[in-house]
Amino acid sequence: MISKGVVDKPAHSTAPVGHPCSGRRLPSFRVRVPHLRLGLRAVTDFLRHHDQPISKYVLLDHMDWMSSYQPRALAAEWEWILARARGDARIIFRSAHAAPRYLQALELGPARGRLSDRLRFHPELAGKLQAQDRVHTYAGSHIADVRV
Known part of the structure; x- marks a missing residue:
């Protein structure tokens, strides 16, 4: 970050x-x-102790694992990501899945708002950049801006 x-x-x-x-x-x-x-x-630990707004996040594929084994921790991580994000923040991350289920299913906060409603994705840009990836380890590359 x-x-x-x-x-x-x-x-x-x-x-x-x-x-x-x-x-x-x-x-x-x-x-x-x-x-x-x-x-x-851990991302959540870092964000809990960091009080400045963050404009750019580059995250690894740990969220795939968390979505299956630690879904509450994943929700907490995204809550902290969004809480610390500047209004113009961009989030870049990769996944073993082209369309990870947790992006649509994850609910955040007391109101249980969907994560997907808090982000504006750029699939065309992510696809263009993924095509230039020399390693091709990940099925999904994602670029999203925080919705204000």
Whole structure:
């Protein structure tokens, strides 16, 4: 997640020595992107402790797993994503599914509003960019803006 170009870094890192996020293997990356701070935290934990609005989210495919095994945690994560998002925030994420069911089924907050009603998706742009993907690991790439 990016907030004014900075990613949160906890006071201590839990990355094992030699892991790319441990910092020991990133000196050239840190030179090229000096304002970036790396951290290892669950998304929800990061957002709970981050009080600045966030304009860009780049999320991995962890939501596929969460939708099956931790659906309440996934709902909480999306609630925090939306709570911390700026009005013009963009969210980019990938999935093993071209159309993940949780995007339509997930209900958020006390009013149980649907996640899909809170986002404006850009399937044409996502499809165009996915076609340029060299790895083709994911069936679905998604780009969405937060609806104000």
